[in-house]
Amino acid sequence: xxxxxxxxxxxxxxxxxxxxxxxxxxxxxxxxxxxxxxxxxxxxxxxxxxxxxxxxxxxxxxxxxxxxxxxxxxxxxxxxxxxxxxxxxxxxxxxxxxxxxxxxxxxxxxxxxxxxxxxxxxxxxxxxxxxxxxxxxxxxxxxxxxxxxxxxxxxxxxxxxxxxxxxxxxxxxxxxxxxxxxxxxxxxxxxxxxxxxxxxxxxxxxxxxxxxxxxxxxxxxxxxxxxxxxxxxxxxxxxxxxxxxxxxxxx
Numbered sequence: 452x453x454x455x456x457x458x459x460x461x462x463x464x465x466x467x468x469x470x471x472x473x474x475x476x477x478x479x480x481x482x483x484x485x486x487x488x489x490x491x492x493x494x495x496x497x498x499x500x501x502x503x504x505x506x507x508x509x510x511x512x513x514x515x516x517x518x519x520x521x522x523x524x525x526x527x528x529x530x531x532x533x534x535x536x537x538x539x540x541x542x543x544x545x546x547x548x549x550x551x552x553x554x555x556x557x558x559x560x561x562x563x564x565x566x567x568x569x570x571x572x573x574x575x576x577x578x579x580x581x582x583x584x585x586x587x588x589x590x591x592x593x594x595x596x597x598x599x600x601x602x603x604x605x606x607x608x609x610x611x612x613x614x615x616x617x618x619x620x621x622x623x624x625x626x627x628x629x630x631x632x633x634x635x636x637x638x639x640x641x642x643x644x645x646x647x648x649x650x651x652x653x654x655x656x657x658x659x660x661x662x663x664x665x666x667x668x669x670x671x672x673x674x675x676x677x678x679x680x681x682x683x684x685x686x687x688x689x690x691x692x693x694x695x696x697x698x699x700x701x702x
Contacts, residue, residue: 466500467680468628476501486680509541510640513550527554531643535669538640539677548632551639552611560607562648566659567599569651610697614638617696618671621689627679637678641670664694 462472465481472482478501487498510527517523531538570577585595619634629637644666650659668690675686 466498509543512554513543513546519550519553524554524557527640528558528643528646531640531670532646532666535644535666536673538670539637539674542636542640546636548635548639551636553639555639555642556607556611558642559611559645560604562645562659562663563603563607563610564600566648567603569659571596571599573652573655611638611642614642614693614697618689618693621692622675622679625681625685625689627675627681627689629679633678637671637674641667641674644668644670668694 462482464470464472464484464487465476465479466487467484470484470486473485474483474488474496475481476483476487476498477495478497481498483496483498487500488496510530511517511523512519512527514523571581581595581599582592584590585592588595590598615631615635615638618638619629619631622629622634644663647662647666648659650662652658671690671693672683672686675681675689676683681689
C-alpha cells in the first residue's frame, strides 16, 4: 500500500474531530463524515457548513423580509417554546450571533420585569428587602421600588453575559468544539424559556421560575445534542452546571 493510500484510509472530518471522512466537499474541498454529508440543488456533494451559506433563514426572527417585526418575534418564541428539543434542527450552525442575542435579551428583559413585579405583589420578604434598601440608601420606599424596575435592563445584560460565558466554558470542558458566537446563538434562542416568568406565583410557589428552568434546560440540551452530537448525560452536565452557577446572578 502506498503512502497516499494509507493517508486516504485515515482521513478524518474537517468539522468533527476523529470522525472518519467518507467524501470531499465540492465547495470548500474539506473532508467530511457521514454526519456532514449532503448535496446541493445540483446533486453535488457538499458539507453542512457550506450548505448553510446558501440556505434561507430558518427562523422568522432572522428572515430579512420580516425585518425583526413583533410578529417575527412572536412566531419564533412560539417555535422555541413548543419544540424545545427539536428547535435547533432548523437553525443555522454558523449564522450571525446578533439576532439571537437581541431575541434573548428581549425575552430575558421582559421576563425579569414581570418577575420583579410578581415578587413585589406576592412575597412579603421582598417588600422587607425594599424597605431595608430604602433605609440604607436614604431613599423612600417608592424610589427604591422604581429603582428596581429601572435596573432590570442592566440585570438582563449581566445575567445573559454570565449565561453565555458559563455555558460556553462548560460546553468546551465537555468536549464540544463551540465558538463563542455559536454559544451566544444557543443561549439567545434558549432564553425564550424566560418568557414563562410572565406567569405569576401560585400560593407562593414560583411557577414561572420553575417552568423557565425546565424549558431552558430542554432547549439547550436539544442544541448540544444537535450541534455537537453529545450524549444525554454529557449534555445534562453542561446545562445543569450552567444553571446552578447562574443562581447567584438572580436567575
